Amino acid sequence: xxxxxxxxxxxxxxxxxxxxxxxxxxxxxxxxxxxxxxxxxxxxxxxxxxxxxxxxxxxxxxxxxxxxxxxxxxxxxxxxxxxxxxxxxxxxxxxxxxxxxxxxxxxxxxxxxxxxxxxxxxxxxxxxxxxxxxxxxxxxxxxxxx
Numbered sequence: 016x017x018x019x020x021x022x023x024x025x026x027x028x029x030x031x032x033x034x035x036x037x038x039x040x041x042x043x044x045x046x047x048x049x050x051x052x053x054x055x056x057x058x059x060x061x062x063x064x065x066x067x068x069x070x071x072x073x074x075x076x077x078x079x080x081x082x083x084x085x086x087x088x089x090x091x092x093x094x095x096x097x098x099x100x101x102x103x104x105x106x107x108x109x110x111x112x113x114x115x116x117x118x119x120x121x122x123x124x125x126x127x128x129x130x131x132x133x134x135x136x137x138x139x140x141x142x143x144x145x146x147x148x149x150x151x152x153x154x155x156x157x158x159x160x161x
Contacts (some may be wrong), residue, residue, distance in 0.1 A: 049081050049131045050157070052109060056134060057158065059104040060086050065097050065136070070158040073151050083151065084134040087142055095120035097136045102127055 053070050060068055065086040074081040088094035098116065105111045117126040123138035124145070135147060148156075 052105065052111065052129060052132050053082055053084055053158070055104060055108055056084055056101045056132070057160070059100045060084075060097060061160070063097050063100050064089075064093070066161070067139075067142075068158065068160040069148060069156060071148070071151055071154040072157050073154040076151060076153055080128075080133045081131040082133070082157070083147065083154070084132060085137065085142070085147060086135075087137055087139050089139075091120045091123075091138070094123070094125060094136055094138060098125040098127055098134075101134055101136075105129060 050070075057068055057070070065088060067085075067087040069083075069085045071083040071085070072081065073083055086097065088097050098120065102113050102116070105113065111129060113127050113129050115126075115128040117128070118124045123141035125136045127134040127136070137145070
């Protein structure tokens with residue numbers, strides 16, 4: 016059982032497609048619960064000492080994703096490490112490749128898009144600036160680890 020699994024109860028089935036022949040990965044279909052992936056990524060974040068972790072269900076507010084995973088990193092190096100770790104763990108442990116990575120650790124914000132789950136990794140100053148929890152306040156908070 017994953018560390019975060021006891022904290023998340025609701026699940027929605029999603030299907031992922033890896034990109035054809037990217038880094039030697041053939042195109043294949045992967046089915047995984049969005050919140051199962053969130054469990055996996057929360058565990059990766061906890062292992063790398065990420066802080067202030069929140070999973071928001073925004074499925075009723077938007078069509079482009081179902082969940083946001085937000086967390087803080089203490090410095091630029093940790094921010095990059097967290098982004099790399101969640102992308103790698105999703106690929107190695109679940110066979111899922113991210114669709115896109117936006118932002119830069121030097122800018123204080125990296126977004127890793129897995130389709131129905133979007134991970135936002137922030138420097139605390141950037142998180143306070145963007146205030147995604149307030150922007151998406153109509154969404155349901157599924158998990159909060161401080």
